[in-house]
Amino acid sequence: MKPKIFIDGEHGTTGLQIRTRLAGRDDLEVLSIPEAERRNREMRADFLKEADVAILCLPDDASKEAVSILEGHNSTKIIDTSTAHRVHPDWAYGFAELDRAQRQKIEGARLVANPGCYPTGAISLVRPLRDAGILPGDYPVSVNAVSGYTGGGKQMIAQMENPDAPDHIAANHFLYAMPLKHKHVPELQTHGRLERKPIFSPSVGRFPQGMIVQVPLFTDDLNGNASMQDIHAALSAHYEGQDIVQVVTLAESAMLSRLDPEELHDTDIMKLYVFGTEGQGQVNLVALLDNLGKGASGAAVQNLDLMLGNHR
Numbered sequence: 001m002k003p004k005i006f007i008d009g010e011h012g013t014t015g016l017q018i019r020t021r022l023a024g025r026d027d028l029e030v031l032s033i034p035e036a037e038r039r040n041r042e043m044r045a046d047f048l049k050e051a052d053v054a055i056l057c058l059p060d061d062a063s064k065e066a067v068s069i070l071e072g073h074n075s076t077k078i079i080d081t082s083t084a085h086r087v088h089p090d091w092a093y094g095f096a097e098l099d100r101a102q103r104q105k106i107e108g109a110r111l112v113a114n115p116g117c118y119p120t121g122a123i124s125l126v127r128p129l130r131d132a133g134i135l136p137g138d139y140p141v142s143v144n145a146v147s148g149y150t151g152g153g154k155q156m157i158a159q160m161e162n163p164d165a166p167d168h169i170a171a172n173h174f175l176y177a178m179p180l181k182h183k184h185v186p187e188l189q190t191h192g193r194l195e196r197k198p199i200f201s202p203s204v205g206r207f208p209q210g211m212i213v214q215v216p217l218f219t220d221d222l223n224g225n226a227s228m229q230d231i232h233a234a235l236s237a238h239y240e241g242q243d244i245v246q247v248v249t250l251a252e253s254a255m256l257s258r259l260d261p262e263e264l265h266d267t268d269i270m271k272l273y274v275f276g277t278e279g280q281g282q283v284n285l286v287a288l289l290d291n292l293g294k295g296a297s298g299a300a301v302q303n304l305d306l307m308l309g310n311h312r
């Protein structure tokens with residue numbers, strides 16, 4: 001029997017991309033809800049209970065509601081792409097490359113919280129340095145980022161693309177979350193193993209899919225005055241043996257004069273860069289990804305395969 005998969009929120013931005021990724025798969029049966037019934041609670045409940053794995057692509061409140069519908073119904077495994085359970089102790093954090101143990105945790109979990117798009121980039125840069133003893137726990141980390149506008153879901157897509165929308169956004173690039181209270185901060189702090197709350201400053205650009213996440217560091221405030229080489233070596237060692245998170249060589253990074261946030265659009269990989277000039281005491285760590293690829297739908301499918309025992 002093929003495992004049955006239900007994408008709750010299938011007709012939204014993240015859900016549609018998961019649906020597309022599963023379209024060619026003959027090893028799975030996708031239970032599909034008609035678009036007009038997407039908010040039909042009874043129909044959703046039936047599908048949620050019938051599924052072997054439910055992938056929730058809903059706002060936080062609706063995700064929590066779906067989880068409550070499945071309470072006591074342990075035959076359905078859940079992948080939640082929302083923010084609702086990312087720091088919840090009963091949920092496995094769905095970033096397989098977090099450390100050596102995480103892949104196995106996801107494989108054995110019934111409840112998996114898919115990471116946020118920005119945290120995927122930032123955690124991928126800081127966590128290996130924390131685990132290697134290079135980044136002190138109390139280092140004041142700042143994260144600056146730009147996302148494609150699909151990161152804001154259907155509502156922001158309409159605001160950016162439809163000039164007649166009453167809340168149309170005409171800007172080509174804008175900052176937001178200026179009060180520094182973004183929903184991603186707890187996730188970033190917890191899974192980045194940071195003692196101090198990081199400063200997180202996101203922005204959106206007029207392109208649909210893509211993301212750059214930057215974490216600048218002063219190397220003389222790192223343990224042992226770590227050099228660019230040391231930082232690069234720690235990242236490379238951490239991501240050895242898999243090909244989804246790719247650490248770009250220092251030589252290749254040094255050749256670049258520009259970095260395009262759209263470079264990896266429609267892919268599920270993430271590239272990490274260590275920029276700077278050796279001996280100058282500063283580095284800029286950069287993650288490049290598709291907010292809907294490794295930042296959301298690609299990661300959800302990766303987690304689905306791990307939970308189904310399909311090793312990737």
Ligand SMILES: NC(=O)C1=CN([C@@H]2O[C@H](COP(=O)(O)OP(=O)(O)OC[C@H]3O[C@@H](n4cnc5c(N)ncnc54)[C@H](OP(=O)(O)O)[C@@H]3O)[C@@H](O)[C@H]2O)C=CC1
Nearest residue numbers: 009011012013014039057058059062082150151153154296
């Ligand atoms: N977009 C991105 O880059 C990323 C998104 N995520 C997360 O994925 C989740 C979905 O986001 P996204 O796809 O962008 O959002 P969208 O708004 O594009 O899609 C959400 C979908 O959920 C449906 N929905 C909303 N409320 C309910 C409800 N009560 N019952 C049933 N269906 C409901 C919506 O229907 P309707 O059309 O009627 O509103 C819509 O189809 C969010 O939690 C987000 O944080 C995670 C990582 C990145």
Ligand SMILES: CC(=O)N[C@@H](CCC(=O)OP(=O)(O)O)C(=O)O
Nearest residue numbers: 081082116117118147151152204
């Ligand atoms: C551009 C934009 O609006 N991005 C969203 C983050 C993406 C998202 O909603 O999902 P995750 O939290 O699951 O990553 C935001 O800043 O709220």
